[in-house]
Every structure is written in structure tokens, then in C-alpha cells.
Amino acid sequence: xxxxxxxxxxxxxxxxxxxxxxxxxxxxxxxxxxxxxxxxxxxxxxxxxxxxxxxxxxxxxxxxxxxxxxxxxxxxxxxxxxxxxxxxxxxxxxxxxxxxxxxxxxxxxxxxxxxxxxxxxxxxxxxxxxxxxxxxxxxxxxxxxxxxxxxxxxxxxxxxxxxxxxxxxxxxxxxxxxxxxxxxxxxxxxxxxxxxxxxxxxxxxxxxxxxxxxxxxxxxxxxxxxxxxxxxxxxxxxxxxxxxxxxxxxxxxxxxxxxxxxxxxxxxxxxxxxxxxxxxxxxxxxxxxxxxxxxxxxxxxxxxxxxxxxxxxxxxxxxxxxxxxxxxxxxxxxxxxxx
Amino acid sequence: xxxxxxxxxxxxxxxxxxxxxxxxxxxxxxxxxxxxxxxxxxxxxxxxxxxxxxxxxxxxxxxxxxxxxxxxxxxxxxxxxxxxxxxxxxxxxxxxxxxxxxxxxxxxxxxxxxxxxxxxxxxxxxxxxxxxxxxxxxxxxxxxxxxxxxxxxxxxxxxxxxxxxxxxxxxxxxxxxxxxxxxxxxxxxxxxxxxxxxxxxxxxxxxxxxxxxxxxxxxxxxxxxxxxxxxxxxxxxxxxxxxxxxxxxxxxxxxxx
Numbered sequence: 001x002x003x004x005x006x007x008x009x010x011x012x013x014x015x016x017x018x019x020x021x022x023x024x025x026x027x028x029x030x031x032x033x034x035x036x037x038x039x040x041x042x043x044x045x046x047x048x049x050x051x052x053x054x055x056x057x058x059x060x061x062x063x064x065x066x067x068x069x070x071x072x073x074x075x076x077x078x079x080x081x082x083x084x085x086x087x088x089x090x091x092x093x094x095x096x097x098x099x100x101x102x103x104x105x106x107x108x109x110x111x112x113x114x115x116x117x118x119x120x121x122x123x124x125x126x127x128x129x130x131x132x133x134x135x136x137x138x139x140x141x142x143x144x145x146x147x148x149x150x151x152x153x154x155x156x157x158x159x160x161x162x163x164x165x166x167x168x169x170x171x172x173x174x175x176x177x178x179x180x181x182x183x184x185x186x187x188x189x190x191x192x193x194x195x196x197x198x199x200x201x202x203x204x205x206x207x208x209x210x211x212x213x214x215x216x217x218x219x220x221x222x223x224x225x226x227x228x229x230x231x232x233x234x235x236x237x238x239x240x241x242x243x244x245x246x247x248x249x250x251x252x253x254x255x256x257x258x259x260x261x262x263x264x265x266x267x268x269x270x271x272x273x274x275x276x277x278x279x280x281x282x283x284x285x286x287x288x289x290x291x292x293x294x295x296x297x298x299x300x301x302x303x304x305x306x307x308x309x310x311x312x313x314x315x316x317x318x319x320x321x322x323x324x325x326x327x328x329x330x331x332x333x334x335x336x337x338x339x
Numbered sequence: 340x341x342x343x344x345x346x347x348x349x350x351x352x353x354x355x356x357x358x359x360x361x362x363x364x365x366x367x368x369x370x371x372x373x374x375x376x377x378x379x380x381x382x383x384x385x386x387x388x389x390x391x392x393x394x395x396x397x398x399x400x401x402x403x404x405x406x407x408x409x410x411x412x413x414x415x416x417x418x419x420x421x422x423x424x425x426x427x428x429x430x431x432x433x434x435x436x437x438x439x440x441x442x443x444x445x446x447x448x449x450x451x452x453x454x455x456x457x458x459x460x461x462x463x464x465x466x467x468x469x470x471x472x473x474x475x476x477x478x479x480x481x482x483x484x485x486x487x488x489x490x491x492x493x494x495x496x497x498x499x500x501x502x503x504x505x506x507x508x509x510x511x512x513x514x515x516x517x518x519x520x521x522x523x524x525x526x527x528x529x530x531x532x533x534x535x536x537x538x539x540x541x542x543x544x545x546x547x548x549x550x551x552x553x554x555x556x557x558x559x560x561x562x563x564x565x566x567x568x569x570x571x572x573x574x575x576x577x578x579x580x581x582x583x584x585x586x587x588x589x590x591x592x593x594x595x596x
Contacts, residue, residue, distance in 0.1 A: 064556055064557060064559070067559075068380055071377050071379060071380065072377060072380070085557075085559075088557075088558050088559050089379065089559045091559075092379050092558075092559040092560065092561075093378060093379055094377075094379040094559065131543070134554075134557055135557050135558070160463065160543040161543065161544075161545075162541065162542065162543065163541040163553065163557075164453075164541070166454055167453055167454060167457055167541070167542060169454075170453075170454040170457040170458050171457050171463075171543070173458065174457055174458045176457065176462070176463065176543075295558070
């Protein structure tokens with residue numbers, strides 16, 4: 001009898017092992033300062049596992065390190081290395097391909113409360129001392145916006161460069177700069193320090209693309225089916241976030257090891273838009289901004305660094321599986337508008 | 340070990356140059372000819388040499404800016420490190436109290452100090468300055484303490500028999516006796532200061548040797564990054580050679596060891 005009872009357990013174990021054996025390993029690079037709500041939610045909800053993927057998250061301290069690891073084949077995908085850095089590497093000849101998105105907008109522009117009323121538009125930076133974290137998405141957005149407003153760094157305002165947004169935060173707090181270009185990772189710290197956020201990066205470029213999902217041409221060629229599965233998992237996470245944002249609050253709370261209130265503030269920040277769409281039009285505008293601010297001198301066509309076909313395939317798969325779900329129709333419309 | 344004669348020194352220099360040329364040749368073969376490694380991260384000499392020409396003015400400006408930061412920071416660290424080392428080292432009771440603090444402060448990562456430096460120091464230049472100052476201070480201080488602890492007790496006893504006290508004891512016995520160890524500390528501090536340049540020049544800098552390397556690494560221009568690293572290495576070798584000459588002159592009694 002005991003032997004008979006043991007058979008189902010043994011069979012279940014064998015099935016589990018078989019599923020695990022079939023699961024395709026995929027190494028995903030993430031940046032310490034980046035926002036990874038959708039991938040983390042997808043892991044928490046086991047969407048990647050359901051798609052037959054065995055994902056491993058690899059943390060990097062800087063975007064350049066992460067992209068170099070991607071180029072060297074140490075990771076398969078970059079989740080949160082911004083938009084500016086991948087475009088810079090692509091412009092230098094690295095075989096980087098943007099296959100999807102992660103989030104849009106959401107970077108604060110911070111100042112002391114007594115100065116908050118002075119910053120209502122991009123023209124208000126004239127005559128001020130501005131701190132910016134070089135090559136962060138918000139930095140690219142800021143430089144592009146001031147260029148288009150006809151303002152020149154050095155002539156119309158003083159621009160101080162930093163390598164980390166946490167240092168921009170300290171420079172604003174200590175009064176060494178009038179205003180700082182921040183990133184979503186310091187929003188909570190800025191609020192906690194009593195600083196004001198008179199503008200958001202979205203005010204300079206509405207829902208500009210931020211962290212893009214990137215891979216290399218080699219990985220794309222060899223592991224396309226797994227990448228489509230990854231995007232399907234992320235799209236399911238986007239749907240989950242739309243319907244049950246509290247699940248994302250919980251996922252971020254566990255992943256970032258922060259308290260529930262802070263996690264809610266960060267996850268549900270209305271200035272951040274979580275979207276897996278690759279947003280070709282937004283990326284091309286970011287490229288133009290980088291050229292205008294002389295970050296890039298390449299004459300390459302930025303569209304050659306973007307492959308939207310994987311996203312389209314993943315979205316079509318989900319639409320076929322759930323034809324009556326209006327969420328996928330909305331995303332289809334967004335894809336047409338953004339690409 | 341006997342000190343090297345001119346012929347041996349020349350032989351050493353020639354051997355060094357042969358090794359450098361050999362390594363550069365291997366790198367060129369792998370990158371320019373065989374094109375083996377990742378071309379963005381490992382640009383060949385065909386890209387690096389023109390990048391050196393294009394960057395030369397910037398490298399000179401960087402050198403001036405970095406030396407303007409490094410020299411006062413290292414000088415201040417050496418002066419305060421040696422002075423504090425002598426004061427603490429000659430008072431065992433004070434040393435017993437302070438040594439755990441000194442040991443605890445020594446390994447603190449410099450990048451963690453940046454927000455504090457920005458918040459506390461009056462300008463960005465001073466924020467960068469304090470990062471280097473603190474980084475160099477600990478090896479100088481620790482080695483001064485070590486040098487004093489290693490002094491032969493009979494030297495101090497004999498000096499006291501000769502009624503040497505106060506500054507006479509410090510300048511005629513303690514400092515010369517501890518000097519080899521103090522120089523070892525300055526040597527370690529100098530090397531550390533070059534490592535810290537990249538960190539210190541992250542704070543609002545517009546030029547510098549560390550800034551140059553970091554700036555172009557952010558933009559994936561690794562031809563310029565390698566130019567910056569070669570230039571920085573050249574400057575480090577030059578300064579360390581000058582330092583060795585100064586050390587030999589001051590520590591003349593150690594020449595034959």
C-alpha cells in the first residue's frame with residue numbers, strides 16, 4: 001500500500017524535474033539604480049516559469065558594466081540599462097538590439113522647497129546652477145529639451161556633471177546647485193529629505209522611453225524563441241500590474257527589501273508608466289536628443305538598433321490565447337501609435 | 340641587496356621596454372590583425388594611436404587639473420599623517436585608545452564618502468580633495484605608527500641619557516628612525532591617490548586624468564579610455580620614479596641595503 005502511495009509522489013517529482021530540465025536558462029542583467037517592477041512581478045507571479053524559462057537576475061553597479069557583460073556574452077538580456085547607454089554603445093558599433101521596453105518617464109527634477117516656484121518650464125533653468133547625472137535617461141531628456149528651447153550649457157546656465165544621482169541629491173540638499181536632474185531611484189530620498197519636485201522629466205518629454213530591454217545580435221539569432229517567451233512573461237506582468245497593482249507593490253517590497261509604504265510610493269508613482277512596448281518613435285527622439293547635445297556623433301539610423309518583431313510576435317501570441325481580452329487590443333493600438 | 344650600477348639600470352630599462360613592445364605587439368596582433376576580442380572594448384592600435392593625437396590637449400589639461408588636486412591633498416595627508424603618527428605613537432596609552440578607530444576608518448570604501456564629502460565640504464573641489472586626503476592619510480598614519488613601534492628601544496634610551504627630549508628627540512631620533520617605514524606609507528598612499536582620482540573626479544569635475552577615463556568609458560569610447568589609462572600609467576611611473584629618487588636621497592643610509 002505504501003509503495004502504491006509513493007508512485008504518484010514519485011511521478012510528480014519526475015514531471016517537475018522534467019519541466020525544470022526543459023526550462024531554458026536566461027541570464028538577465030539589472031542595474032542597481034534601475035526600476036524593474038515588471039520583471040520582478042513576472043518572477044513573483046511565475047510567468048517566466050510558465051513560459052518555460054529559468055531566469056537568473058544578475059546585478060550590476062553601472063550600466064556600462066552591464067552592457068559590457070552583455071557584449072561579452074556573460075548575460076543574455078539587459079533589463080534596466082537605460083536608453084542613453086545602449087544607444088551610445090550601439091553608436092560605437094556594439095551589436096546591441098532593443099527588443100522591448102520596461103518603463104517610461106518618471107524622473108524627478110529636484111530643488112529646495114523655497115526655489116520650487118522658480119521652475120515651471122525648461123526656460124526657467126536660465127541663469128541657474130544645474131546638476132545632472134551624465135548619460136542617465138533624465139540627463140539626455142534634459143539636455144535635449146534645453147537645446148530645443150535654445151539654451152546653451154555654460155552660456156545660459158552652469159551645468160555640473162555627476163556620475164550618480166545620489167550625489168546630485170546631496171548637492172541640491174547642501175545648496176551647491178540650484179536644481180538637480182534626478183532619477184526614479186532617488187524620488188523617495190528627495191521627498192524624505194524635504195526637497196521639492198517642481199518638474200518631472202515627463203514635463204520635458206512626455207512619457208519618454210527609459211529602461212529598454214536589450215540583447216545582442218548573436219543572442220537574438222540563437223535564442224529568439226526564448227526572447228519572445230521573455231517578452232510574453234513581461235506582457236503578462238504588465239497586465240497583472242494594470243489589474244492588480246498591489247501585487248507589484250508586494251513584489252517590489254520583497255525584492256528591494258523596503259517597507260510597504262515606500263514600495264507603494266515607488267511602484268505606484270503616477271509619473272512612471274510601465275510599458276513593455278519598444279517605443280521606436282520615443283527611442284528615435286532620444287537618439288536625436290543625444291545628437292543635438294553632442295553625446296553621439298554617429299550618422300547611423302537608430303531604427304537599425306531596434307527590433308520590434310519579437311514584441312509583436314509575443315503580443316500576437318497572447319491575443320490568440322485570449323482573443324476576448326480588451327487589454328491586448330489596447331496594447332495593439334499602442335504598438336501602432338508608438339512604432 | 341646591493342644598489343644597482345648604471346649598467347644594470349640600463350639593462351633593466353631596456354628589458355622593460357622590450358616587454359612593453361612585446362605586449363603591445365601581441366595586443367595589436369589580436370585586435371588589428373586577427374580581430375579576436377570584442378572590438379568595442381578592445382580597439383586596436385589603428386584606433387588608439389589617432390585617439391591619442393585627438394586627445395593630447397585634453398590629456399595635458401587633465402594632468403594639470405589632477406595635479407592641482409593631487410599635490411595639495413597628498414601633501415596635507417603626509418604632513419598631518421606623520422605629525423599625528425608621531426604624537427600618537429609616542430604615547431602608548433593614547434595609541435591603545437585610537438588604534439581601533441584608525442583601523443576601522445582605513446578600509447571604508449571611498450565611493451561611500453562622496454555624499455558626505457558633498458554635504459560637508461564648502462565646494463566641489465574640496466569634496467574631491469577630501470576623498471584623496473582621507474584615502475592617503477591612513478596608510479601614512481598607520482606606517483608612521485608602525486615605524487615608531489619598530490624603533491629600537493635602546494635608541495630612545497640612549498637619546499634620553501643624552502638629555503634629548505621634546506622636538507630634539509623627535510627630529511634627531513624618532514623621525515629618522517621611523518623614516519623608512521614612513522616612506523613606505525607615503526609610497527602606498529601615493530599609489531592609492533591615483534586609484535582615488537577616478538572616484539574624486541566623479542564630483543562635478545570638468546577635467547582630470549580619472550575624469551577622462553571615466554567620461555569616455557561612459558560613452559563606450561574605449562580607444563580614448565585606453566589612451567587615458569596609458570597616459571595615467573606613464574604619469575604614475577614618472578612620479579613614482581621621482582619619489583624613489585627622493586627617497587634614496589633622504590634615506591641615504593639605506594642605500595647599501
